[in-house]
């Protein structure tokens with residue numbers, strides 16, 4: 001069984017539509033839909049935006065479905081100027097850019113309890129995702145840090161700060177929390193993001209224009225990944 005989590009319905013609806021032999025289960029406020037996706041056992045969920053929603057959903061998925069791996073997919077803002085709208089980022093690791101206990105001597109971004117700044121992604125899954133993403137026509141694929149926080153980034157200064165601190169290639173609101181839950185339970189995990197905006201002063205305009213296209217691309221990667229397995 002493979003687990004797939006998107007924050008918004010836009011990010012998984014094309015996959016939901018392809019899910020066969022569907023079975024729905026509500027756990028807390030999350031609805032999990034399991035079935036066959038491109039011939040493979042899979043469970044899908046829309047977790048809602050933000051780290052707490054994502055962590056709750058990932059933990060419920062792990063405890064109720066025991067997935068072999070979990071992929072958090074969807075859209076993101078660009079982490080720096082080398083990443084453009086329409087590009088994809090496959091995470092080498094995820095960070096929580098708004099975690100900050102530096103006033104008491106910790107590095108910025110240190111995730112308490114895990115005692116890590118960078119939560120590593122599974123290398124095997126990452127390699128498969130890079131190959132599956134490279135097969136999507138006209139899309140450039142980057143590998144690097146995905147930075148997660150409870151805010152929609154729409155300022156070049158904030159984006160630069162996150163990039164300077166973590167070398168982020170993408171900024172979003174859930175990957176670091178899904179990775180956190182997976183790390184805690186020893187479940188392999190990766191984050192795949194398609195860029196919908198530059199996370200700068202134009203992101204409030206770019207996002208509604210490009211989110212649907214970006215969301216489609218990341219779902220296309222999942223189709224390539226599962227069909228090729």
Ligand code: ADE
Pocket residue numbers: 075076077078151152153154171172173196197198199200203207
């Ligand atoms: N998801 C898509 N664009 C984003 C942004 N600019 N900041 C945070 N999450 C995002």
